[in-house]
Amino acid sequence: MNDVIDCQQVTRTYNEGPEKLTIFSDISLQVAAGETVAIVGSSGAGKTTLLNLLGGLDRPSSGHISICNQDIHRMSEAGRARFRNRHLGFVYQFHHLLPEFTALENVMMPCALGGMSVKTAEEKASAVLAKVGLSERLSHKPGELSGGERQRVAIARALVNEPECVLMDEPTGNLDEHTGEGVRQLIESLRDQLGIAFVMVTHDMSMARSLGRVLRLEQGRLLVEQEADS
Numbered sequence: 662m663n664d665v666i667d668c669q670q671v672t673r674t675y676n677e678g679p680e681k682l683t684i685f686s687d688i689s690l691q692v693a694a695g696e697t698v699a700i701v702g703s704s705g706a707g708k709t710t711l712l713n714l715l716g717g718l719d720r721p722s723s724g725h726i727s728i729c730n731q732d733i734h735r736m737s738e739a740g741r742a743r744f745r746n747r748h749l750g751f752v753y754q755f756h757h758l759l760p761e762f763t764a765l766e767n768v769m770m771p772c773a774l775g776g777m778s779v780k781t782a783e784e785k786a787s788a789v790l791a792k793v794g795l796s797e798r799l800s801h802k803p804g805e806l807s808g809g810e811r812q813r814v815a816i817a818r819a820l821v822n823e824p825e826c827v828l829m830d831e832p833t834g835n836l837d838e839h840t841g842e843g844v845r846q847l848i849e850s851l852r853d854q855l856g857i858a859f860v861m862v863t864h865d866m867s868m869a870r871s872l873g874r875v876l877r878l879e880q881g882r883l884l885v886e887q888e889a890d891s
């Protein structure tokens with residue numbers, strides 16, 4: 662069992678007064694190390710809900726989710742936060758960088774939260790910023806970076822603790838086509854170089870198809886849209 666993510670028969674319902682609203686039911690999904698999986702589907706299909714469950718930010722109504730062979734929903738809140746910091750990276754459509762901190766400081770943040778020394782955090786953050794092509798922008802604040810550069814800083818921040826898996830919600834949703842293509846190529850090369858798994862929610866079908874396996878969330882079911890090796 663070398664799956665980074667193992668999601669077994671997961672259901673998420675919301676209580677709407679006396680009614681139960683089922684977003685999806687009995688979803689099973691395995692993601693191997695170094696694999697890219699795109700989740701597509703129409704607005705409101707439940708893509709972000711699923712991603713939040715995989716990241717331990719929300720609890721399933723039933724079913725089990727293991728990340729690196731550990732059931733994240735059996736951990737205490739504090740244990741889960743530590744586990745997330747160590748094993749998972751997150752990238753969102755809007756980069757969520759802290760505006761008053763430099764690119765380097767933003768990327769150092771998850772290291773600091775994990776208790777690393779400032780010197781080691783600085784070294785790791787500079788190295789990962791170099792990997793995303795931003796060695797020349799270490800002291801720039803988010804407001805002094807382009808949209809694509811900001812998203813690359815956000816990706817560097819997600820990678821700095823060397824997670825097994827990065828979860829992305831519309832990573833190119835806010836970027837023009839050319840800049841989005843740059844981010845797509847970066848994800849591809851990081852996956853191939855570092856063996857990190859990426860699970861990405863996107864509306865960008867050409868990016869989804871070009872990266873590997875594509876799953877479609879539709880009417881509460883997860884359907885295979887494209888196999889890994891097609």
Ligand SMILES: Nc1ncnc2c1ncn2[C@@H]1O[C@H](COP(=O)(O)OP(=O)(O)OP(=O)(O)O)[C@@H](O)[C@H]1O
Pocket residue numbers: 675682684702703704705706707708709710711
């Ligand atoms: N806290 C909540 N309480 C009740 N319903 C919710 C809650 N959060 C989300 N939903 C519902 O769950 C459904 C799925 O939402 P979700 O954000 O996962 O969709 P999505 O596929 O990511 O959509 P989009 O592509 O528009 O971002 C929506 O119909 C939404 O209204």
